[in-house]
Amino acid sequence: SHVMATPSSTSTFVHLFEWSWADIANECEAFLGPQGFKAVQISPPNEHIAGEQWWTRYQPVSYELTSRGGNRAQFIDMIKRCKAQGIDIYVDAVINHMAHGNGISIAGKTYGNKQYPIYEPKDFHKPCAIKSEDYVNDAWRVQNCELVGLHDLDTDSPRVQTTIAGYLNELVKLGVAGFRLDASKHMPAKDIAAILKQLQHSPLIFQEVIDQGGEAITADTYLNNGMVTEFKYSVKLSHVFKKGRLASLKGFEKDWDLMPSDKAIVFTDNHDNQRGHGGAGDIVTFQDGKLYELANVFMLTYPYGYPKVMSSYNFNGDTDAGGPTEQVHQSDKLNCNDQLWQCEHRKPYITGAMRFRAQTGKSQSIQHWWDNDKNQIAFSRGDLGFVAINRGSQVMNVTLQTGLPAGVYCDELSRTSANDCSGKTVSIARDGKANIALKPMDALAIHRFAQVN
C-alpha cells in the first residue's frame, strides 16, 4: 500500500512550464543543482493531441512518452542527469480524462469516438458537461461529467485504475520521484486512493484541487492521499502584495483558513491563473516585476507549505500561446529574457530566498515579528535567520531585534553567489539588534551560515 513521501522543510521546487527535456537536463546541471533546488515539475510527458497551444499537453491520447517535451530517450536522459545533480523530477499526471473529440496526436496517431490506443468507449463515463454552477452544488457532476469537453475516464473501474497505476509505476521505475495529479477535484478521493495503493514505491503526491471555499468539493477530502495545492494561498498572498498591507501577513496561517503546512503546496501563481485559466483571480506574476520578486521572497523565507517557484514565458497577452520556439539553452546563449523565457527561478532575489530556506528550514518558528502597520515587515526564523521586506514607498530604517548572535552577515538575496559577500551586509550587535535599512521595494535575508569573518 502507498506510503507517503514528504518533502523536507528546507526544500523548494520549480515548475519549468513547457521546457523541453533537453533544456531541463541542462538547467539541472547549469543552475538548479549548484544552487540547491530540490525538484522540477515538468509538463505532462505523455502522448497528447497535436497543436501549438500550451494546453494540448492536457489532452492525453496515450501514456506513451512522446510529447512536445521530447521522446522517451530524452526523458530518461533528463531524469538521469537531474538526479546526478540531486534534483528530483515530478510528473504532471493527466489521469482524469483523455483528449476531446477526434483528431491526431503529436505522434501521428488518430483517436476519436472515445477510442484511444489504451482505452475504449466502455472506460468512460456517460457524457454530460460540467457547468459552472455544478462546482457549487453538484459534487457528482464535477466528478462524473466532462471538464471542458474532455472525455471523463471511469476512474472507479478496476481496469482504468490498473491502466493508470501502470503508467505511474512505469514512470517511477524510470526514476520519477513525484506526481502532480491534474484535475484531482474531478476524481473521487477514493478512486485516487485505489490507484495509489497499486504503486510499487512511494513518490511524493500532490493533488490539484482548486478550493477557494464555497464549493461542493473541498480540499480536505484529499489530504489522506497526500499533499494538495493550496490555492487560497496564491490568491490571498497576491492580494496582500498587490493591494493590501504586508503587516496583515502576521499569523496569516490562522486568518486564511489554510490546510496544515505539511499538506500544502504553495505558489504565488501557477500556469493557469497567471494567464486567466482555472478561475484565475488578480494574481501576482512576472509581469509585476519587483513586486513579484518580493512576494516570492516572502513565500520562500516563511515556513509554510512546500513552495513551488513558477517559471514562465512571455505570452504577449495570448492566453493560449505555446512557449517560445527557441530552446532556453541555445548552444552558446541562454534565452532567459523579457521576450522569451522568463526564468523567474533565476532572478537573484528568488534564488537567494530559496537558498535562505535551505539554510534555515530546520527552524520552523517565527520570532521577533515586526511591522510598521503598513508595508514594512521583519521576522526571524528562530535563531537561524532574519528577513526584512519593504514593499512601501518610504525608506525603511529601523533598529530591530534579529534573534541572531553578534556578527556581520551577508544578505543572501543581493549577493551574486553563495560563496561571496557581494551584496548588502548587516551588523548585529551583542544584544542581537541591528540597524535595518531598505529602499522602497527591497528586501534582505540573512542567516547563520553566511557571515563575514
Ligand code: ARE
Ligand atoms: C481546451 C480549451 C477549451 C476546450 C478544451 C477541449 O481551452 O475551450 O473545451 O480544450 O477541447 C487546460 C486549459 C484548458 C484546456 C485544457 C485541455 O486550462 O483551457 O481546454 O487544458 O486542453 C477547473 C478544474 C481544474 C483545471 C482548471 C483549468 O477544476 O482542474 O479548470 N486545471 C487543470 C490544469 C489545466 C488543464 C486541466 C486541468 C485539464 O491545471 O491546465 O486545462 O487537464 C472554478 C473551480 C475550478 C475550475 C475553475 C475553472 O474556479 O473552482 O475547479 O478549474 O473554476 O473552470
Ligand code: CA
Ligand atoms: Ca472525473
